[in-house]
């Protein structure tokens with residue numbers, strides 16, 4: 001009987017507890033449709049990688065986000081993690097990027113964020129930079145050159161205004 005062949009419980013090899021299948025995350029690549037280890041153990045594992053190597057964790061999450069947005073992600077996790085390990089400061093404003101988890105999902109002025117240099121749809125090693133969140137928000141839909149020119153204009157116009165009111 002096919003119904004009987006599907007067990008409703010399985011044993012987690014990590015904690016060695018037998019738990020209902022609902023206590024295992026869904027995973028389509030597994031024969032029973034559930035992750036091999038239980039939710040509790042999986043969460044612990046995830047937290048360990050999160051604190052042990054936050055840049056790598058960030059790389060994985062960021063890649064997945066961009067895939068979901070429909071971008072063509074050609075940069076591998078290793079390549080992006082390497083870039084994350086190398087990038088200590090925002091290339092636009094020079095702020096030191098914070099590569100330590102703060103323990104919440106909020107965005108801070110020194111939170112790293114992925115920039116597509118030419119603002120195209122493709123994410124590869126040539127097109128990807130890691131910059132601070134405010135610069136990425138300020139850059140918006142601009143290319144690198146467009147953003148730098150806009151900043152130049154802000155300095156020029158705002159600087160002149162300030163001079164004239166002094």
Ligand SMILES: [Zn+2]
Pocket residue numbers: 012013014015016017037038039040041042
């Ligand atoms: Zn377990």
Ligand SMILES: [Zn+2]
Pocket residue numbers: 090091092093094095131132133134135136
């Ligand atoms: Zn910046």
